Amino acid sequence: MSAPGRPYYLGLDFSTQQLKVVAVDETLNAVHESNVHFDSELPEYGTKDGVHIHSDGLRVTSPVLMWVKALDIVLEKMRSDGFDFSRVEALSGSGQQHGSVYWKRGASLVLEGLDGGKPLHKLLEGCFAVPDSPVWMDSSTAEQCQRLEEAVGGAQRLADITGSRAYERFTGNQIAKIYQTSPVKYSETERISLVSSFAASLFLGRYAEVDYSDGSGMNLMDIQTKNWAPPCLTATAPHLQAKLGNPVPSTTVLGAVCPYFVSRYGFSADCKVVAFTGDNPGSLAGMRLQEGDVAVSLGTSDTLFLWIKEPKPTVEGHVFCNPVESCAFMALICFKNGSLTRQRVRDESAGGSWDAFSDALRSTSMGNDGNIGIYFDVMEITPPAVGVHRFNKEMSRVASFSRQVDIRALVEGQFMAKRVHAEKLGYKIVPGTKVLATGGASSNSDIVQVLADVFNAPVYTIDTANSACLGSAYRAKHGVEAKRGVSFADAVRHAQEPKLVATPGPGAEQETRTLLSENRPDC
Numbered sequence: 001m002s003a004p005g006r007p008y009y010l011g012l013d014f015s016t017q018q019l020k021v022v023a024v025d026e027t028l029n030a031v032h033e034s035n036v037h038f039d040s041e042l043p044e045y046g047t048k049d050g051v052h053i054h055s056d057g058l059r060v061t062s063p064v065l066m067w068v069k070a071l072d073i074v075l076e077k078m079r080s081d082g083f084d085f086s087r088v089e090a091l092s093g094s095g096q097q098h099g100s101v102y103w104k105r106g107a108s109l110v111l112e113g114l115d116g117g118k119p120l121h122k123l124l125e126g127c128f129a130v131p132d133s134p135v136w137m138d139s140s141t142a143e144q145c146q147r148l149e150e151a152v153g154g155a156q157r158l159a160d161i162t163g164s165r166a167y168e169r170f171t172g173n174q175i176a177k178i179y180q181t182s183p184v185k186y187s188e189t190e191r192i193s194l195v196s197s198f199a200a201s202l203f204l205g206r207y208a209e210v211d212y213s214d215g216s217g218m219n220l221m222d223i224q225t226k227n228w229a230p231p232c233l234t235a236t237a238p239h240l241q242a243k244l245g246n247p248v249p250s251t252t253v254l255g256a257v258c259p260y261f262v263s264r265y266g267f268s269a270d271c272k273v274v275a276f277t278g279d280n281p282g283s284l285a286g287m288r289l290q291e292g293d294v295a296v297s298l299g300t301s302d303t304l305f306l307w308i309k310e311p312k313p314t315v316e317g318h319v320f321c322n323p324v325e326s327c328a329f330m331a332l333i334c335f336k337n338g339s340l341t342r343q344r345v346r347d348e349s350a351g352g353s354w355d356a357f358s359d360a361l362r363s364t365s366m367g368n369d370g371n372i373g374i375y376f377d378v379m380e381i382t383p384p385a386v387g388v389h390r391f392n393k394e395m396s397r398v399a400s401f402s403r404q405v406d407i408r409a410l411v412e413g414q415f416m417a418k419r420v421h422a423e424k425l426g427y428k429i430v431p432g433t434k435v436l437a438t439g440g441a442s443s444n445s446d447i448v449q450v451l452a453d454v455f456n457a458p459v460y461t462i463d464t465a466n467s468a469c470l471g472s473a474y475r476a477k478h479g480v481e482a483k484r485g486v487s488f489a490d491a492v493r494h495a496q497e498p499k500l501v502a503t504p505g506p507g508a509e510q511e512t513r514t515l516l517s518e519n520r521p522d523c
Contacts, residue, residue: 005087008032011473012071012093013466014199015279016062016135017050019070020469023083027494028474033466034077036070038062051137058140061132064101067195069121071202075265085266091203091257092274092476094282094468095195097217098169102130102178103191103207111205116263120202129188133195134174141173144180148173148219151235155315162232163216163223163311163319163329171218172236179237192243194218196276203273205258211250213323213330214278221247223311223321223329250277250323250475251482274479279468280305281323284330285478286471287462288492291328292433294422296451298441302338304418306331312426316382319425323471324478324488331425333382335417339440341377342447345410349403358446360407366453367511369393371401373409374417382421411447415454416516435459436498438467445501452502456509460498 006026013020017039023032036042038050045066046052052061078085107127114123134140145166149155155165166173171194179186191207194215200208215221220236222229226247233240248254252275261267277285284305287295295305311319311329322328350356370393379386390398390409401409435457441447442461452459478491 007089008084008087009473009476010088010091011469011471011476012091012199013279013282013469013472014067014070014093014095014195015050015468016096016137019067019074020466021074021078022466022469022473023088024470024473024477026477028477028492030470032078032081032083034074034081036073036077038066038070041073042066042069051135052132053137056140058138060135060137060139062099062135064128064131064133064198065121065125067199068124068202069119071199072119072121079265085261086268088267088271090253090272090274090476090480092472092479093196093199093276094279094472095199095214095276096136097194097214097278097280098136098171098174099133099195100171100174101133101193101195101198102128102185102189103193104129104188105190107190108207111201111207111258114205114258114260116260120260129185130178130182134178135195136169138174139168141168141177144173144176148176148232148235152231158219158232159313159315159319161222161229162219163313164219164317165315166219172220172232175240176236186237189243191245192240194278196278200254200273200276203257203261204255205260206255207245208254208273209245209248209252209275211252211275211277211323212247212321212326213250213281214276215247216320217278217280217318220244223313223319226321226326248275249326250275250281250321251326251479253479253483272476272480274476276472277323277475278320280332281320281330282468282471282475284322284471285324285475285488286467286469287436287438288474288489288495289330289436290489292428292430293436294427294433294455294457295436295438296418296442298338298437298439298447300339302335302414302418302439304331304333304335304422306422306425306427308426310426312424314424317421317425323475331422331427333418333421333425335414336378336381337376337414341375341414342410342441344377345375345407349406354444357407358444360404361411361446361450364404364408366505366508367515368405368408368412370515371405371409372416372515373401373406373413375410375413382417408450411450412454412515415451416512419454419512420516429456433457437461437501442501449502449505452504453508454512456504456512458500458504459502461501462498463496
């Protein structure tokens with residue numbers, strides 16, 4: 001239990017399917033958790049998995065007022081549970097990346113005069129020029145992506161500026177489409193928020209600025225100067241900078257909570273609102289990644305998070321500004337062929353048994369005697385390719401491997417691909433580098449041993465359930481302390497330490513470098 005009167009730090013995560021909240025005390029122990037599931041608790045909005053998928057299968061949106069009402073509900077739940085809002089010293093949050101909110105002209109006046117006697121969703125009815133916000137699942141902006149890349153000099157040039165080539169889900173391309181297809185709605189919009197800055201605006205009672213980290217996932221911000229990139233703005237829509245405001249460091253204390261939350265829920269008038277960020281940057285904070293580290297999430301899709309100092313943006317993967325250190329960067333690479341591919345090979349080569357799968361890994365040697373496999377059951381993101389490709393030590397294609405060799409080729413191949421693309425983005429393995437493994441497959445000691453060998457670094461596991469939400473609470477605490485020069489690592493020093501689960505075997509780096517030689521296939 002937290003000591004009486006000690007401060008709390010509140011973290012919120014406006015994710016795709018639910019709103020989650022966690023409160024931690026000054027030693028970072030969770031003292032309260034709650035959530036609102038959109039489909040089941042807000043059925044009146046008619047979402048499936050938190051979204052509306054439109055008839056063309058490309059447009060995917062979510063109702064803005066659903067997110068607002070979810071906040072009403074979760075705060076009421078907390079109050080009913082006896083949560084003491086007056087002890088919250090600071091709060092922050094995260095939101096699903098790439099979603100955008102379009103505030104209608106006059107909405108700022110509504111925010112400034114919120115009546116504490118009424119729920120937010122009632123007060124904000126009619127405040128949005130676009131009632132259904134485009135979200136990260138939307139893939140309807142191929143034309144706008146092409147135009148943006150052409151306007152700035154190509155995909156690589158856009159990646160050099162913004163950290164990513166043009167992606168259909170990225171906010172700039174969604175804004176361009178709304179301007180081109182619904183010019184009246186665009187003209188009615190006085191402010192465009194990301195889901196993160198939208199949520200922060202609710203607590204501030206005024207428009208919150210976009211933070212550097214989430215802002216770098218829009219195809220609009222220069223990741224080096226931390227300002228909006230003029231050629232990207234020009235190629236997107238007119239008068240856009242005025243509608244976006246100015247980006248701010250992710251550690252910024254935006255102000256205090258507005259009187260609405262003081263009168264309705266009993267927040268302290270001194271409670272600070274720290275800039276909200278995206279869910280992926282929030283997860284980096286929740287995992288407490290440090291310079292030189294890499295986090296590998298092994299789930300349905302495998303995702304790589306990197307902390308880097310000198311990024312090298314490419315047309316594959318993303319470089320964002322770091323959410324806990326403004327002069328650093330984070331890189332993110334997503335691979336579709338994750339656990340489902342591992343399960344398919346397990347079924348075919350290990351009789352459906354994870355124990356037999358592990359036995360195969362233990363019975364084959366590191367480096368797999370030069371045999372390499374690429375297993376893309378579905379069209380991969382990085383690189384965009386599909387199919388299963390096997391190569392022997394002479395780099396000649398072969399039709400099949402033995403069952404044991406096939407299993408090691410799969411696992412080594414997946415991790416080699418991650419290392420290759422990480423190094424392309426500027427990641428360097430240095431003494432002290434550690435790998436944080438999360439997700440279902442991180443519980444398999446033989447799989448994580450291969451991960452340690454391929455990255456030539458120790459592997460740790462960490463409980464990152466609700467990592468973006470927890471990272472938001474950590475960032476709230478850091479935001480208050482950063483003004484005193486406290487680093488993020490020092491601010492979260494009391495958090496639970498990760499557990500060491502694997503160290504690289506002898507000769508691991510040489511074996512990996514041999515496999516990743518110039519003669520390797522492009523994985």
